[in-house]
Amino acid sequence: MTRWRPSCAPWAPTSSVSNDHLSPVQGRIFEETLPLLRAAGIEVLDDPDTSRNLILDTSQPGVRVLVVRASAVPIYVQQGGADLGITGRDTLIEHLAKWGGSVGAAGLYQPLDLGISRCRISVAVRVDFDYAFAVRQGARLRVATKYLAIAREFFAAKGVHADLIKLYGSVELAPLVGLSDAIIDLVSTGNTLRANQLVEVEHIMDISARLVVNQASLKLKQAPMRAIIDAFASAVAA
Ligand code: PRP
Secondary structure, X not given: OEEOOXXXXXXXXXXXXXXXXXEOOXXXXXXXXXXXXXXXXXXXXXXXXXXXXXEEEEOOOOOEEEEOOHXXXXXXXXXXXXXXXXXXHHHHHHHHHHHOOOOHHHOEEEEEEOOOOOXXXXXXXXXXXXXXXXXXXXXXEEEEEOOHHHHHHHHHHHOOOEEEEEXXXXXXXXXXXXXXXXXXXXXXXXXXXXXXXXXXXXXXEEEOEEXXXXXXXXXXXXXXXXXXXXXXXXHHHO
16 A cells, blocks of 8 residues: 555545555545545554655555555556555546546556545636636637646637646746746645635536556455455445
């Protein structure tokens, strides 16, 4: 299992199970994942806040939690470094873009929406930027984002010309210094936008944490992995 820094502020979770190893992520997602793990009978023994270990032992022999960046969770699970993982829908969509957006084509299986670490992806601009007018005029928009695939598809569907600028964090800075007209980013509380005089102008999609599973692992380790997936499903339904 892996822990990851969440995509949704202040934290989003990601987890994965490798061999017999479950990998949740660090951050809010990690914390929100812990009750699901407990429901599956898995207690993380190391304290992720104090430990520098990247592999955390659990109360279940053979089940370990890996500590990885949010964006790396689908990679670990796809490549078999972990049997299953918890990652944000945002991260998954960006990862799957290389496989035509298909979970199956990437050798993954997405059995559950865990319903935790909820947030949204939105378009935001400076409060003094007339986004509706710019779109009506057919202006060419400069848009900064971590989410190139999501941004590309969103603006293509709207018929808006957008020049995308890939950033890796602190995306809200871009319109403040004239790097972009707009951003596409995660919004959770909205505090970061407000603090930087930005305003949401379009809601693109809702985000939550998803369980992702390596298809080959599931075939080879049916019983232990099914037990974890079913326990997660029961905990989500409860
Ligand atoms: C995320 C996101 C926004 C912020 C939104 O950033 O990119 O910046 O959280 O949260 P809010 O609506 O509750 O203010 P994160 O903390 O992951 O850091 P980053 O900017 O480095 O990606």
